[in-house]
Amino acid sequence: MNGLWLKGRLALGLLLGGALHALSFAPDPLPQWALSPLQLCTMSWLVTCVWRAPSGLYAARRAWFFALGSFSIGLYWLTISMHFYGYMPMPLAIAALIALSAYLALFASLAAWLVHLVKAATVTSLSNMSWAVLAWAAAWTLAEWLRATLFTGFPWLNTGYAHVDSWFAGWSSVLGLYGVTFVTAFVAASIAALVGMQANHPKRALIGVVAFGLAALGWALSQVNWSTPAGAPLVARLVQGNVDQGVKFTPDHLSKIIQEHLRLAATPTPAGFPTPQVVLLPETVMAVFQHQIAPSAWQAWIAVAKGQNSTILMGTALFDTQTGNYTNSVIGIDGNTTVQQLSEATMAQRYDKSHLVPFGEFVPFGFRWFVNLMSIPLGDFTRGTATQQPFAVDGQRIAPNICYEDVFGEELLPAVRGTLGAKDSAGRSAHDANGTDGATILANFSNLAWFGNSWALRQHWQMSRMRALETSRPILRATNTGASGAIDHRGRDIAQLPPNRVGVLDTTVQGQQGLTPYVRIGNSLILGLSLLVLFAAWLRRKTKQHNAHSPDIHSDSLR
Numbered sequence: 001m002n003g004l005w006l007k008g009r010l011a012l013g014l015l016l017g018g019a020l021h022a023l024s025f026a027p028d029p030l031p032q033w034a035l036s037p038l039q040l041c042t043m044s045w046l047v048t049c050v051w052r053a054p055s056g057l058y059a060a061r062r063a064w065f066f067a068l069g070s071f072s073i074g075l076y077w078l079t080i081s082m083h084f085y086g087y088m089p090m091p092l093a094i095a096a097l098i099a100l101s102a103y104l105a106l107f108a109s110l111a112a113w114l115v116h117l118v119k120a121a122t123v124t125s126l127s128n129m130s131w132a133v134l135a136w137a138a139a140w141t142l143a144e145w146l147r148a149t150l151f152t153g154f155p156w157l158n159t160g161y162a163h164v165d166s167w168f169a170g171w172s173s174v175l176g177l178y179g180v181t182f183v184t185a186f187v188a189a190s191i192a193a194l195v196g197m198q199a200n201h202p203k204r205a206l207i208g209v210v211a212f213g214l215a216a217l218g219w220a221l222s223q224v225n226w227s228t229p230a231g232a233p234l235v236a237r238l239v240q241g242n243v244d245q246g247v248k249f250t251p252d253h254l255s256k257i258i259q260e261h262l263r264l265a266a267t268p269t270p271a272g273f274p275t276p277q278v279v280l281l282p283e284t285v286m287a288v289f290q291h292q293i294a295p296s297a298w299q300a301w302i303a304v305a306k307g308q309n310s311t312i313l314m315g316t317a318l319f320d321t322q323t324g325n326y327t328n329s330v331i332g333i334d335g336n337t338t339v340q341q342l343s344e345a346t347m348a349q350r351y352d353k354s355h356l357v358p359f360g361e362f363v364p365f366g367f368r369w370f371v372n373l374m375s376i377p378l379g380d381f382t383r384g385t386a387t388q389q390p391f392a393v394d395g396q397r398i399a400p401n402i403c404y405e406d407v408f409g410e411e412l413l414p415a416v417r418g419t420l421g422a423k424d425s426a427g428r429s430a431h432d433a434n435g436t437d438g439a440t441i442l443a444n445f446s447n448l449a450w451f452g453n454s455w456a457l458r459q460h461w462q463m464s465r466m467r468a469l470e471t472s473r474p475i476l477r478a479t480n481t482g483a484s485g486a487i488d489h490r491g492r493d494i495a496q497l498p499p500n501r502v503g504v505l506d507t508t509v510q511g512q513q514g515l516t517p518y519v520r521i522g523n524s525l526i527l528g529l530s531l532l533v534l535f536a537a538w539l540r541r542k543t544k545q546h547n548a549h550s551p552d553i554h555s556d557s558l559r
Helices: 002-025 032-052 056-074 078-085 090-118 126-147 159-163 167-196 204-222 251-265 295-308 339-343 368-372 403-407 409-417 455-471 517-521 524-543
Strands: 234-240 278-280 311-319 326-333 350-352 391-393 396-402 441-446 475-479 485-487 493-496 503-509
Touching (some): 002 056, 002 455, 032 159, 032 167, 167 204, 295 326, 295 339, 326 396, 409 455
Parallel strands (some): 441 475
Antiparallel strands (some): 311 326, 391 396, 475 485
């Protein structure tokens, strides 16, 4: 009975630790500066519990409880869409959230099991401890990547996003999000090692020195100019309509919503300020298919573009009357666009969403029963191709992405590299060495009204900032309810509209050209390094297996 009580207390502690961990992915309620230290401290607690586990099964179970607490709290906002807009009873919505969190937590369990598989039987000697720290960083990184990849992937709350404002953020330009994940997981494990080793251990400080060195190198990398200005700065207008999701798709409100967005897009520019060269409106701002919109409405949009001498980029659903396929798209409208092009979806500039949202834009096999529990009409959109040309606007090349496509950083890289779809003589993808014809600006078009004024808005903003750091490109965000704003190529906020308010934001962004190391190599280097570390650790344990049960020269305080 006493053992059962201790196990229950540990499980509760891990759940609470995971819940605290969930607070580290966006500011509010905690300040921005606290996010990185909190993530490191809570993860170091998890590492300590995993290292002390008597078996791989116990280690996996402990990590599962921690991750369950983290996802259940960090993704609480999913219940808003299921309950308030899907009319699913709240108990069922909470059960669905916990079920999803339980599944996502399995990847943390996998990382813990792998660490227990490859680490030495004791971990308090410097050598064994160093390999245990490396193994944790590698296993956690691979598990995070798998979570973001399998079954279309769900990379929300990836460890690296907690460190956008820390010294570790500099690693993103070289190794991407998963490089930041590896480095910070290494540092968290180093903290656990420093706490667990004997205070008088002669080489105890070495692990701390290495951890601090990684942070310092991250700061140094953040000072490097990976890109250079491309063309003249672009004046952009971001429109936030703040349309209630409950009325967005109702026929009685469609005309009013279109008229309101027309009014916002055509907002007069104050005297002495430049008129916008590009106007961005959110995802599905036109909430019906293009051929269902009156020609007069399309003519009004063309008139706004012509009157401002600007290009309007808007999110809309497009329908192919020949095939019956439909896409979630972004289209470009300028003074030369015709009503016929818009009605027939043959406009010159068009982007079709490629990475679709499960349960939002397509129904995964075997889950139709779950969708039927909600009152949200869902169908299966057609995927856009993985390589699509950026939009040319006044000397800049803007690469759109829709909704949560920008949380898959590696999928944005082809647009930045340029020469999309080109092949070399060996049939391999080819691109300009410096990305001179790739995107100079990234633009996200979203509608997060499904999730109310929740953490989802701020978490998504943090992830967009990571994309700016990885690619050294500024990012424009046009969303229905927030967070709408602009981010510079160093991941810093330029300007942002308050969430859940109707508003227009005029801002200026400087397009950039040149490729960061991460844009050139993608995730291959950090994933290869992680696999190599785990394989080397496994080989090391195999060669020393005859000593696996021998006592270490120091007391095993973490066993």
